[in-house]
Amino acid sequence: MIDVDIEQRLGTFALAVRFSADAPIVGLFGRSGAGKSSVVNAIAGITRPARGVVRVNGQVLFDSAQRIDLAPERRRVGYVFQDALLFPHLDVESNLLYGLRRRGADERFIDPAKVIDLLGLAGLLRRRPNALSGGERQRVAIGRALLAQPRLLLLDEPLASLDATRKTEILDYIERLRDGLHIPMVYVSHSVPEITRLADTVVVLSDGQCLAAGDADVVMGRLDLKPATGRFEAGSLVDTRVAAHDPDAQLTTLAFDGGELRVPQLDAAIGERVRARIRARDVSLAVRRPEAISILNVLPGRVVAVEEEAGPIVDVRVAIGAALLTARITRHSLRELRVHAGQDVYALVKAVSFDRRSVGYA
Amino acid sequence: MFGLGPEEVGILALSLRVALVSVLVSLPIAIVVAYVLARFSFPGKVLFDAIVHLPLVLPPVVVGFALLILLGKRGPIGSLLDEWFGIVFAFRWTGAALASAIMGFPLMVRAIRLSIAGVDPRLEVAARTLGASRAWVFASITLPLALPGIITGTLLSFARGLGEFGATITFVSNIPGETQTLPLAIYTFTQVPGGDGGALRLSVIAVVLSIVALVTSEWLTRRVARTLGP
Numbered sequence: 001m002i003d004v005d006i007e008q009r010l011g012t013f014a015l016a017v018r019f020s021a022d023a024p025i026v027g028l029f030g031r032s033g034a035g036k037s038s039v040v041n042a043i044a045g046i047t048r049p050a051r052g053v054v055r056v057n058g059q060v061l062f063d064s065a066q067r068i069d070l071a072p073e074r075r076r077v078g079y080v081f082q083d084a085l086l087f088p089h090l091d092v093e094s095n096l097l098y099g100l101r102r103r104g105a106d107e108r109f110i111d112p113a114k115v116i117d118l119l120g121l122a123g124l125l126r127r128r129p130n131a132l133s134g135g136e137r138q139r140v141a142i143g144r145a146l147l148a149q150p151r152l153l154l155l156d157e158p159l160a161s162l163d164a165t166r167k168t169e170i171l172d173y174i175e176r177l178r179d180g181l182h183i184p185m186v187y188v189s190h191s192v193p194e195i196t197r198l199a200d201t202v203v204v205l206s207d208g209q210c211l212a213a214g215d216a217d218v219v220m221g222r223l224d225l226k227p228a229t230g231r232f233e234a235g236s237l238v239d240t241r242v243a244a245h246d247p248d249a250q251l252t253t254l255a256f257d258g259g260e261l262r263v264p265q266l267d268a269a270i271g272e273r274v275r276a277r278i279r280a281r282d283v284s285l286a287v288r289r290p291e292a293i294s295i296l297n298v299l300p301g302r303v304v305a306v307e308e309e310a311g312p313i314v315d316v317r318v319a320i321g322a323a324l325l326t327a328r329i330t331r332h333s334l335r336e337l338r339v340h341a342g343q344d345v346y347a348l349v350k351a352v353s354f355d356r357r358s359v360g361y362a
Numbered sequence: 363m364f365g366l367g368p369e370e371v372g373i374l375a376l377s378l379r380v381a382l383v384s385v386l387v388s389l390p391i392a393i394v395v396a397y398v399l400a401r402f403s404f405p406g407k408v409l410f411d412a413i414v415h416l417p418l419v420l421p422p423v424v425v426g427f428a429l430l431i432l433l434g435k436r437g438p439i440g441s442l443l444d445e446w447f448g449i450v451f452a453f454r455w456t457g458a459a460l461a462s463a464i465m466g467f468p469l470m471v472r473a474i475r476l477s478i479a480g481v482d483p484r485l486e487v488a489a490r491t492l493g494a495s496r497a498w499v500f501a502s503i504t505l506p507l508a509l510p511g512i513i514t515g516t517l518l519s520f521a522r523g524l525g526e527f528g529a530t531i532t533f534v535s536n537i538p539g540e541t542q543t544l545p546l547a548i549y550t551f552t553q554v555p556g557g558d559g560g561a562l563r564l565s566v567i568a569v570v571l572s573i574v575a576l577v578t579s580e581w582l583t584r585r586v587a588r589t590l591g592p
Contacts (some may be wrong), residue, residue, distance in 0.1 A: 044491050072490040079491040085484055088504045089590050098502075196472030345590040 001188065002026060003150065005040050006052035006062075015039070015049075015208040018040075022179050027119050027199025028188040036188045040154045043186070045072035055182075057150045063359045073102070078150030079182075082157045084141040086129035092140050093125040093226065094332065097123055099148025107149050119143045130173045135166035139173060151244050159194060171197060175207060191294075196220050196277045215229040225280065235279040238323045242272045251351065258321020262296045263354040280328035282353035286335050286346040297349040303341050306334070318347050325349075366567075368381060374567060377543040380455055381523035384463035385470075385516055392515065397504070400582065410562060417529075418468040426532025431534035434459070443547035458541045462526045466519030473518060477511020478504060512585045517579035528567070539572075544568050544590055 005018040012132075014034045028036050029316065032252055036357065042055055043049040045061065048069060054062040062068060062073050067142055073207060078099075086095050100112060103199060116122055119139045138158055155174070159167040189195050195202060195216070202219040204211040212219050217237035239252035239260060254264040261276060268274055301320040308314060314334050316327045325347050329339075339345065366374070381481070388513055395414060399407070417425050433440040433451045443449040451457035484527045488497040527545040534541040536550060551557035 046487055046491070071495075073495055076493070077491065077493075079488065081484065081488060084394070085488040087489070087503060088484060098489070098494070102493035104496075186363070314564065358571045 001055075001057055002043070002054040002184070003053065004039065004043065006039070006049035006054065008038060008047070008049040008052075009040060012172065017205065017208070017210045019203045019210050019213040020211060021203060023184070023199070023201035024047055025174075025183070025185045025187050025198050025200055027194075027195040027202040028205065029190070029195045029199075029202055030205035034188075034190075034205040035154055036205055038208070039205065039296045040079070040156050040186060040188055043152070044077050044154055045070060045075050046079075048205050051283055059151070061101075075151065076107075076151045078145030078153040079152065080138070080141050080145050080155045080158050084129075084134075084137040086132075086137055086140055086144070088129050090129075091125070092121065092127050092129070092132070094123070095129065095140055095145055096125075096144050097282045100267055101146060103149045109185070110146055110149055112147055114180070115143045115146050116159045118180050119173055133166075134162050135213065137167055138166075138170055139157075142170075142173070142177070143331055144182065144318060146177070147290060150183065153183050154188070155185060156188045156192070158187075159189070159191070168196075174198060192235070194276065196235075197275070234278055235282075236324055236326050238276045238278060240274050240276055240324075242266065242268045242270050242274055244270070256321070256323055258301070258319075258323045259299045260356075261299075261349065262351050264351060276354065278325060279353065280326040282349060283318075283325055283327035284348040285318070285327050285329055285333070285337065286338060286348060287339075287343070289346055290348070293348075294350075296351040297347075299325070299347045299349070300345050303339060303343045303345055305341055306339065318345060320347060331343065366563075370563065370567070372539060373544055373547045373564065376455060376539070377524055379522050380458045380462055380543055383456075384459040384461075384466065384523045386474045387459070388463040388467055388470060388519065389512075392470040392519075393474055393512065396471045396515075397478055397500070399471070400475045400478040414471055415468045417465050422465060422526070423529025423532050424459060424530035428459060429457070429464070429529065433460070446460065451534070453537060453541065454563070455534075455540055458526075458543060459528045460525075461481060461529040461533050462523030463519075465526050466528055468521040470515040470523055472517040473515030474508060476510075477508040477514075480511075481507045486584050509586045510590070511572050513582045513586065514579055517582075521575045524568070524571055524575070526553045544571075552571040 001020070001022045003020045006015065008015040017035065017039050026038060030036050038047065042049050042062070049064070049263060049303070051064045053060070056077065060068050061070050061077070062064070087098065090098065091213050096112065098117070100108070112163060119142060121139060121143055122134065122220065123349045124136060125138065131138065142158070149198065159170055161168065175198070177183070187195070187198050198218045201214065202216045203213040204219060211221065218241065220237055220246070238256050238261070240256040242252060243255035243260065244253040245265065246253070250265040251262050254276060263276065266274065299320045301318040303316055304319045304324065305317040306314060312331050313328060314331050316339060318325045318327055328349060399411060432436055433445065435441065435450070435452050451460055486499050487499050487504055489503045494502065525545055525547070526543070530541065531546055532541065537562045541589060542550070544564060544567065548561050548568070551561035551564065
């Protein structure tokens with residue numbers, strides 16, 4: 001459980017953020033300059049807010065009214081920085097053990113062997129940080145933070161300096177840690193795919209203010225947050241379960257309350273929970289069931305709302321059973337098809353629009 | 363030893379002792395001063411910086427004279443030190459070490475300060491989030507990463523101490539066996555008829571010592587730089 005209620009002035013930038021979140025991974029989302037790093041710095045004790053409270057699992061780390069301000073080294077809040085910040089004069093093993101050595105036996109609950117195994121670091125222990133790739137560095141940084149036995153792990157854009165392949169790799173590792181260690185994490189990112197894949201609860205920041213906080217699928221689907229989440233990236237999340245694999249076609253069928261989605265083959269067991277992210281621009285609408293069409297996912301649903309806005313593009317919210325999809329279509333099509341709230345439509349989603357980064361294990 | 367007479371060995375030993383003690387005593391102070399100058403800004407910093415650098419630009423004789431006035435037997439500080447702790451600098455080899463330390467101090471601070479300024483402060487922040495106190499961060503992160511500058515500064519100051527002349531002769535005079543270091547001995551030889559031979563022999567020793575100090579500094583710095591990585 002993380003409670004944050006802070007006010008801080010940084011030059012001309014005013015930060016006033018308040019949220020409570022209780023989830024394995026809390027996503028702190030917003031564009032660059034929204035104040036994400038300021039919030040995690042305040043949680044870690046690197047900066048001191050002018051006023052407010054920071055609590056983790058009920059323990060007060062900062063409280064301006066009570067004049068409590070724990071030093072960073074006493075907060076037991078792990079911090080993974082954007083650019084790893086490994087100690088260049090120490091080898092990987094000494095980096096990993098740096099924080100562990102500062103903890104007494106009674107404070108140790110995360111086993112080094114387990115972390116080294118989960119992050120695949122066994123082969124790197126004797127190496128120097130300058131002999132590591134970007135992805136390896138970030139894995140060591142995550143391991144080092146975990147071995148300092150934190151009660152909370154902050155990850156500030158940990159993938160920012162990595163290429164796409166490495167990003168996927170680190171995301172896999174973070175999921176393994178979440179399932180294997182049960183350390184609550186705050187994951188900071190401006191990337192919708194990363195947030196939607198990892199976060200259970202999302203806090204949206206914009207201009208130093210908290211715009212929304214709540215369940216990831218609800219928050220990330222909200223149309224009114226578009227200025228903060230970005231038009232290009234708008235979309236919806238659907239919680240599904242793996243229903244079947246079709247090895248011949250190399251497709252996986254995901255079942256959800258409202259229908260089925262067929263996506264490129266996933267490496268997941270039948271029955272496993274999977275969260276699919278469907279970008280609004282990948283969803284088309286038809287008023288009659290189309291025939292002889294290459295699109296695999298044709299989902300009958302009902303229009304719930306039409307987001308009218310100036311410009312050639314409109315977003316249409318469609319209820320598919322209990323799930324909500326956002327379709328981004330032109331205003332021209334909206335008029336041609338006379339799409340309106342309450343209308344029965346078919347939402348069309350190409351199977352190829354799902355990639356590895358838009359489907360994550362929940 | 364190396365064809366040196368006992369007198370020459372004595373002069374060499376005294377010079378090394380004076381330079382070594384001056385470096386060992388001033389190093390901790392220089393590290394603290396360098397850290398403060400590199401990491402903090404405070405009112406009066408420019409003045410503080412100027413005072414630290416003063417021995418670099420003042421005539422050494424002036425420094426020696428100031429030491430004589432302040433730390434001489436009857437000086438305001440010297441008399442107190444003698445009375446309370448029994449410490450006497452005037453006309454002792456310890457005074458020569460003090461003069462060397464002060465003359466070499468700015469060189470030492472400059473090198474260490476540059477090195478500390480080159481250590482990414484975010485590494486120190488990272489260390490603190492891992493549970494390390496300020497003091498431990500300084501000892502385990504800042505100091506090791508600033509090691510190249512600490513080595514350079516120490517050897518520069520050491521070499522400067524071996525060559526110290528003006529402040530030393532003014533403060534503690536030129537007493538054979540007590541304060542007569544290498545440069546003072548060379549000067550003495552040049553002041554007597556037929557002393558050129560002796561002056562030359564000592565000068566060769568001085569050249570060799572300086573080269574050894576510089577090569578050692580370079581070698582150590584490279585070694586450390588290799589272990590620190592690019």
